[in-house]
Amino acid sequence: MNRLMLATAALAGFMTALPAAAQFAKPEDAIKYRKGAFTVMAAHFGRVAAMANGKIPFDAKAAADNAEIATMMSKLPYTAFTEGTDKGETRAKPEIWAENDKFKAAASKMQDEMAKLNAAAKTGDMGTIKAAVGAVGQSCKACHDNYRKD
Amino acid sequence: MNRLMLATAALAGFMTALPAAAQFAKPEDAIKYRKGAFTVMAAHFGRVAAMANGKIPFDAKAAADNAEIATMMSKLPYTAFTEGTDKGETRAKPEIWAENDKFKAAASKMQDEMAKLNAAAKTGDMGTIKAAVGAVGQSCKACHDNYRKD
Numbered sequence: 614m615n616r617l618m619l620a621t622a623a624l625a626g627f628m629t630a631l632p633a634a635a636q637f638a639k640p641e642d643a644i645k646y647r648k649g650a651f652t653v654m655a656a657h658f659g660r661v662a663a664m665a666n667g668k669i670p671f672d673a674k675a676a677a678d679n680a681e682i683a684t685m686m687s688k689l690p691y692t693a694f695t696e697g698t699d700k701g702e703t704r705a706k707p708e709i710w711a712e713n714d715k716f717k718a719a720a721s722k723m724q725d726e727m728a729k730l731n732a733a734a735k736t737g738d739m740g741t742i743k744a745a746v747g748a749v750g751q752s753c754k755a756c757h758d759n760y761r762k763d
Numbered sequence: 764m765n766r767l768m769l770a771t772a773a774l775a776g777f778m779t780a781l782p783a784a785a786q787f788a789k790p791e792d793a794i795k796y797r798k799g800a801f802t803v804m805a806a807h808f809g810r811v812a813a814m815a816n817g818k819i820p821f822d823a824k825a826a827a828d829n830a831e832i833a834t835m836m837s838k839l840p841y842t843a844f845t846e847g848t849d850k851g852e853t854r855a856k857p858e859i860w861a862e863n864d865k866f867k868a869a870a871s872k873m874q875d876e877m878a879k880l881n882a883a884a885k886t887g888d889m890g891t892i893k894a895a896v897g898a899v900g901q902s903c904k905a906c907h908d909n910y911r912k913d
Binding site: 636637642645646648649650651652653656660682685689 | 786787792795796798799800801802803806810832835839
């Protein structure tokens with residue numbers, strides 16, 4: 614394992630151990646936090662996707678590094694979908710709380726696909742990376758379709 | 764070293780190797796990214812600070828874990844202060860680009876103090892943590908005073 618793989622392994626273990634409750638003083642703090650975490654994740658995932666789609670030149674190290682950060686970031690936002698954070702500056706749909714098990718499963722699906730992309734990026738094989746980018750993209754879209762307002 | 768220490772060591776090496784240029788398609792993307800990274804960093808630092816200030820009960824493991832995430836996040840935002848990102852939805856002052864060496868030094872100071880807090884948090888000693896939280900807070904404030912509009 615290289616250093617970044619260790620980083621992700623460490624974070625994966627860490628974030629699942631974090632208690633979800635009582636981490637944000639105000640609902641708007643939780644909303645701002647999860648938006649920020651998604652934004653940072655999307656930026657790093659987006660760089661790998663841009664390479665996979667031929668929009669920027671493929672750089673194996675950059676792809677691997679960005680996939681690593683995206684994977685770490687994927688662990689963060691879901692602690693912030695706490696009760697009372699369905700109002701305000703958010704596009705979160707009430708279904709997140711009404712069918713929370715399904716929402717959590719969709720979140721886990723994205724995290725799993727991102728972890729697979731992370732592994733794929735380390736192979737340096739563009740075909741493998743492309744397929745994994747597509748699967749991540751589908752998991753993003755599925756969650757947005759069901760749980761994010763237009 | 765535990766797993767989270769490895770994570771930070773890995774990220775520290777990684778982020779300094781990231782090229783700063785050409786990572787954002789539009790200036791507003793860079794602005795949104797750095798705001799998001801600061802927000803996530805502040806949330807995790809804030810939990811350690813709240814323990815140091817007696818606002819929430821001290822939990823040694825939570826303090827160490829949150830300091831670790833804050834340290835990792837501290838590496839992210841500065842790639843996004845690219846040319847042309849002084850306008851728009853930002854409170855960044857023009858001095859960031861006019862005296863960029865000083866700004867970078869102030870950023871490094873914060874990163875260094877956060878890394879010290881991370882080490883302090885692992886000792887579990889409240890006096891050490893308190894002092895380190897204070898130093899991080901001063902480094903945040905120094906940068907905000909000089910480089911962020913009110």
